[in-house]
Each structure stands twice: as structure tokens, then as C-alpha cells.
Amino acid sequence: MTMTLSSLIAAVAAVMVVAGLVMAVAGGIGWAPGPARRRSRLEQRLRASLGLGGTNPAQPTSWWARRSSRLGGALVLGLGVWLFSGWLMGGVVAAVIVAGLPWLLNSGSGAQEQIARLEAVEEWVRRLSDIHTVGVSLEQSIQRSLQTVPKPIAGEVTRLVSRLQAGWLPQDAYRGFADEMNDAICDEVAALLILHAEDRGAGLGRALNDLAAALSQEVLSRREVEADRQKPRTNDRWVTIFCLAIFAVSMMSGAYVEPYTTPMGQLVLVGLGIAFVLVKIWMRRMAVIEPSPRFLSSADRTPTEKEASR
Template sequence: MNGGDYLTPSLMLALLAGCGIGGGIALFVAALVGWARPAGTKVSASKQIAAFLRRRAGAAILVGLVVLVALRWPVAAVGAALLVLFWPALFGGARSERVALARVEALATWTEALRDTIAGAAGLEQAIGASARTAGDTLRPHLLTLDDRIRSRMPLSEALDRLADDLDDGGADLVIAALKQSAGLRGEGLRDVLTDLAGSARAQVGMRRRVFASRAGTRRSVQIVVGVIVSVVVGMRVFNPSYTEPYGTPQGQAVLALVLMLFAVGLVWLQRLSRVPAPKRFLVKQTGAAS
């Protein structure tokens, strides 16, 4: 074996391992000290990125190092680290869906409470104040803020627009828009509108429950497929190393990188197929946001 044949594979593996470990260390340090926020960057966005890194970067680095030591495949180590890092984006979303579902259900319950509170000549402003304190936990803080704004003499239409911005949900916009349109009604007219609104919100809750259950099954299936594939690859590498020996060469690592890229494209595609777009917001300000 001449010097060129010996050095080329070792050099390639060392470069790949150095890139993977160096990138992992950089992410780990960034998770600890945070990112330097450029001028003009929104604070909320930087906080979300830092929180995401703190939660996932350490686990991703640890898994990548374990895979590198166990398999001695730098490409597999980088792929495993990226899989852990982006696991919530590929297989998550259940928590946010539960929050959105709870919010729409709380809106339906609150709309029914509004309808039942209105009596005689009582208007929407009085009904909001009476029903805000008994609303669901996900909605009560926003409704109490709405009541405070109304009590401070803010016009009802503007207060409802602010509520829509606070909730930031397309389904909530439907209810709030109808409330704005019916704000001048009294008695039976307003109660009829609120009854229709509550029925529409309940129908939306049922639809979202069915979609949520369907997506949960899809996520479980994809997770099982990923787990089986990873287990088979690790098992072959550990118990039958001669079969996977070609992947230890630079050419094999290049082929493995291509396979992992196709696998990642498939996962992203499945995630997009299972995504159900939420109703788009339409109660948005056309001018600069008010302070």
C-alpha cells in the first residue's frame, strides 16, 4: 500500500470528523453564551433561537459524538446530530396544535357565555365584562385585558382589533369580526348572532380534533419508520461490520451522504403533506402597529 492510497481515506475521514465535531462545538458554545444580536433584529426572534439551541444543541452534539465513536462514520454522526437538532420541526407540532385547539374551544365557550349573559337592554360591552372572569384559562388573560381597555374608554371596535392581535389566530378573527359587525345590536338580534357564532366555533373544534387525531397517527408512523431504519443500520454495523465496510471509505461516505440527503428530503416532504394550514388572519392592520 503506497502513501497516497493510505493518506487519502484517512485525510477525508479526518476532515469530515473535524467539520462535524467543530460544528457541534460551535453550536454548543452558541447555546451557552447566546448569539450576538445584529442591529434591527427582533428580540423575540433571537430569544426563540437561543432557547431552541439550549434545548436541542447539547443532545445533538452528544448523539453525534456517540454515533461517531460507535460507527466511525462522520457523515452518519453529522446526520444523527441534525436529526436530533431538527426533531421538533420534523415530528413535533402536537403541543402547538393542542394550544390552538384549546383556544378555539375556549372561544366557543366564551361566545356561548356572552349569549347567555346578554339580557334585556344589556350591550356587548357589559356582557364582555361579566363573562371575561369565567372564561377558560387560555382566553381569560386576553379577555380581562379587553375589558380593561373598554373600561378605559377605548372604542369597542379598536379594543376588539387589539384582542385579535393578541390572539393571533385565524379562527379567532372570524368570531371577533362578527362581534364587531354586531356590536350595535341589542337583545334578540345579538343573541342570535352569538348563537350562530358559537355553533360555528364548535364545528371548527370538531374539525380540528379530527385533523389532530389524523396527524398524530401519521407522526407515530413516521417515527416508527425512522426508528426501524436507524436500528437496522446500527445493527448491521455492529453485528456484521464486513457488510457495511465499504461505507468506511471516502466514496462510501459520499454515497451515504447522498442517501441521508434523500432521506431528509423524504422526511420534509412527509411533514409538509401532513401539515394542515390554519385559517389565515384577515383582521390585520394595514398601517404601522399601534403602541
């Protein structure tokens, strides 16, 4: 029995359809891997190669997570699809898919990065309370904390120290730090620093400890929320992989994709790609929770405060 290209495509498509149905049922009943399960070494390497296993979203963990490598691979694949299938727009769509793989598969990277930054703020505030002692000003304590500041907020704290050393008013420097963090809970940190800069009262160390405990609870709460939101994101990721695999298999079938080689077919293909992206955006917005409004926002300051902070 000879395996033809059409039968091979049909077999692969059937397997993918079954896998898609299984994932749809699993998503419908709310199944998800247990958070305490320890991943095997092979699974960790596979997730790293897909860009899903990095602890710091700002650091690429795969070749396509690096912009230059991803754009080069997108160009090569786009040309290959165009030459192999004769689809000009098919090559364009394939190149766009490769270039946008991190956006397509890592739907929760922004939230995870924000949680990591908030956890770093909690650690920095706790260290700041340990450094601050009687006879040492808050500004001196902040400068000393620069040696042990967590990496996710190293840039923000470095700029805060630079502003203080440049002669900025401490209140304006702390407001600038809050603007860079752009988080309501970080406004509480800046507000505490501003209040101490204005009255220089005692008990700052205890207040910083209490604030660090509150930040720790906030980090825990956000991680629990993100764990619940991870279930639909996982289903969305699998649906995306399934759709991309169908697109890749379809390119190998000449008779099936022949209508897309016409000018009208090219426009339909581009329209389908745009519709797919719009659906992805819609699904992401459904899982996005509006952040709490900030109370130290620069838009709420008086003109005098804005001019003094320049």
C-alpha cells in the same frame, strides 16, 4: 453456537424488516386503532415518555421534549457516536436526530394545538354570553371573563383586556385579537364583537350563544378531519422509527459502515440525511390542508385603519 456481532445485526434487521412489512400492509388496508379504545396505563406511560400522550402540545411530556435536555442529550450522543464509530458526520447526524425528535415523531401537533385553541374560543364565547346581561357593556363582560378564560387563549384574552383598558378603540382591540388568533372562524367572533361595538344593539347574548354552537360544530368537524389524517401520520411515524432503528443498528457493524468513514462516505451520509428530511417535509405537506382565508386580515385593511390601530 456463538452469536457474533454480524449475526446479531442480521437478526435484528430481519425482525425490523418483517415489522416494517407488517406496518406497510396495515397502512395499505387502512388499519388504525379505534378512537374509542381505552389505552392501558402502561401504554399511556409509554406514549408520555415518547412525547405522544400530552393533551397540550405546548407542555413537554418527556425529557427530550424539553429543549435544554434535548440539546444536552444530542451533544452527548453525537460525541458518543463519533468516538465509538469514528464517523464525524455520523455523530453530527445522530445529534441532529435527537434534537429534532419532536419534529420527526409529532407531525400533527400544530393542528391539534389549533383545535384546542378553537375549542377554548368556543368555551370563552359561551361563558361570555352567560356573563353579558342587561346593563353590562360588552367590554365589562370581557374583563369579567378574564377570571374564567380557558388556558389555551388566556394570553390573547389578557392582551385584549389590556388594550381595552389602555383606551384602544374597541374595534381595533377586537381586530388585534383576531390577528393573534389567526383563524378564519375566529374572525367571525371578532366581527360580531366589532358590529356590537358600532351599533350597541340588543340580542348580543343570543348571538353569542348561536356563535358558540357554530364554533362547537367547527371543532367537531376539524376533529373528524384530523382523525382521518392521523392514519397516514401514524404510518409515517412508524416508518421514521424503523429508519432510525436501522441507522442505530448499522453503527455497530464495522465492516458494513466502513465505507462511510472516508471523506466521500461522510458526504454521502450527510446527503442521505438531507434526503430523509426532505422526504419527511414532502410527506407532511401532502397531509396539510390549506386554511380558509381570513376576512379580517391586517393586509386587507385600509391605510387609515392601520394607522388608527397603532
